[in-house]
Amino acid sequence: MSEAALVLEDGKIYRGRAFGAEGQTLGEAVFSTGMTGYQETLTDPSYHRQIVVATAPQIGNTGWNLEDSESFGSRGHEAAGPSGKIWVAGYAIREATRVVSNYRASHSLQEELDNQGIVGIQGIDTRAVVRHLRNFGAMRAGVFSGAALASAEELVERVRNQPSMLGADLSAEVSTPSGYVIEPGGEPRATIVAVDLGIKTNTPRMLAQRGVRVHVVPSSVGLEDILDLDPDGVFLSHGPGDPATADGAVQLTKAILGQRLPLFGICFGNQILGRALGLGTYKMKFGHRGINIPVIDHATGRVAITAQNHGFALEGEAGQEFDTPFGRAVVSHTCANDGTVEGVRLLDGSAFSVQYHPEAAAGPHDAAYLFDQFVSQLDAASAQKGTA
Numbered sequence: 556m557s558e559a560a561l562v563l564e565d566g567k568i569y570r571g572r573a574f575g576a577e578g579q580t581l582g583e584a585v586f587s588t589g590m591t592g593y594q595e596t597l598t599d600p601s602y603h604r605q606i607v608v609a610t611a612p613q614i615g616n617t618g619w620n621l622e623d624s625e626s627f628g629s630r631g632h633e634a635a636g637p638s639g640k641i642w643v644a645g646y647a648i649r650e651a652t653r654v655v656s657n658y659r660a661s662h663s664l665q666e667e668l669d670n671q672g673i674v675g676i677q678g679i680d681t682r683a684v685v686r687h688l689r690n691f692g693a694m695r696a697g698v699f700s701g702a703a704l705a706s707a708e709e710l711v712e713r714v715r716n717q718p719s720m721l722g723a724d725l726s727a728e729v730s731t732p733s734g735y736v737i738e739p740g741g742e743p744r745a746t747i748v749a750v751d752l753g754i755k756t757n758t759p760r761m762l763a764q765r766g767v768r769v770h771v772v773p774s775s776v777g778l779e780d781i782l783d784l785d786p787d788g789v790f791l792s793h794g795p796g797d798p799a800t801a802d803g804a805v806q807l808t809k810a811i812l813g814q815r816l817p818l819f820g821i822c823f824g825n826q827i828l829g830r831a832l833g834l835g836t837y838k839m840k841f842g843h844r845g846i847n848i849p850v851i852d853h854a855t856g857r858v859a860i861t862a863q864n865h866g867f868a869l870e871g872e873a874g875q876e877f878d879t880p881f882g883r884a885v886v887s888h889t890c891a892n893d894g895t896v897e898g899v900r901l902l903d904g905s906a907f908s909v910q911y912h913p914e915a916a917a918g919p920h921d922a923a924y925l926f927d928q929f930v931s932q933l934d935a936a937s938a939q940k941g942t943a
């Protein structure tokens with residue numbers, strides 16, 4: 556295995572061995588604290604242009620299977636076939652397992668990284684990398700191996716020459732090029748439009764499991780296209796990039812709110828709904844990425860343990876109420892670790908969103924009830940349509 560280097564924009568270099576494809580990759584270095592679920596993480600479109608550092612010390616134990624990928628439906632997924640497209644820019648780990656041990660595995664993680672040309676690094680002190688990123692923040696980085704290795708100065712230069720995640724407008728790079736429908740098993744109880752800003756496979760699946768027909772549409776969709784589908788509600792998906800750049804999605808959201816259609820948003824969708832309600836966004840120092848992040852629901856005082864993956868957040872305070880052109884709104888959820896805004900809602904309940912991932916994949920299912928809450932809104936809207 557050839558030598559490899561993880562290079563950070565501040566000049567810090569961690570030397571290890573190649574993992575997966577050899578070559579060069581650039582992206583923002585971020586860390587994920589999930590102890591399981593690497594396949595879901597690697598295929599999540601929200602990680603587009605990010606080099607993920609895993610805090611779990613050994614990676615690859617369960618190999619790669621043909622079921623758990625989260626990128627079916629995202630742009631360019633066909634090329635990866637049933638394996639699912641890997642969206643991360645690179646992967647940095649402590650130790651790759653030598654033995655794949657799971658009945659669902661079809662091949663190893665290394666093989667899949669090789670097949671898809673994903674450049675990774677193993678054998679580095681990932682605890683030291685994570686401490687560095689916690690102290691100095693997520694930053695531009697690169698992984699280099701084989702013929703791509705060069706002098707330290709040259710590598711740092713290449714890392715610094717890439718654009719920052721701050722100001723990155725990435726929705727169009729991951730969103731499906733054309734719409735598709737996920738049907739529930741039987742007769743649909745309601746129909747929604749899901750705006751794909753980087754949607755994971757499990758999100759429309761969880762809605763379909765609840766009897767909802769889901770039209771997944773490209774991020775460039777307009778209000779008229781949405782209304783043509785005669786939906787009972789609209790969903791705004793998770794996705795990569797800086798929400799401050801997503802003016803198109805914010806305008807669309809304002810138009811949807813103006814129609815009084817029920818609206819639910821997750822992660823990027825929470826940031827978009829927050830912006831449409833007048834809140835600002837900012838880049839966090841190192842973000843929240845993992846599957847054990849505690850969130851307080853200020854309506855009930857209950858804490859949910861949640862899956863998360865975000866580097867930006869909405870500005871606001873726990874329980875803060877504010878006026879919007881669509882009615883009064885509230886900061887409904889905050890993170891129990893650091894007070895970050897984790898959810899907003901119109902007080903009438905017709906539009907709400909969370910910064911965490913009720914679809915989990917991977918992660919705990921504490922927040923799955925939010926899909927039920929959305930479906931109740933849809934039932935009410937569809938009943939009203941029936942009597943209109």
Ligand SMILES: NC(=O)CC[C@H](N)C(=O)O
Pocket residue numbers: 601792793794795796797798821822823824864865866867868
């Ligand atoms: N998973 C997501 O939707 C991420 C949202 C946004 N790109 C962020 O990093 O904050």
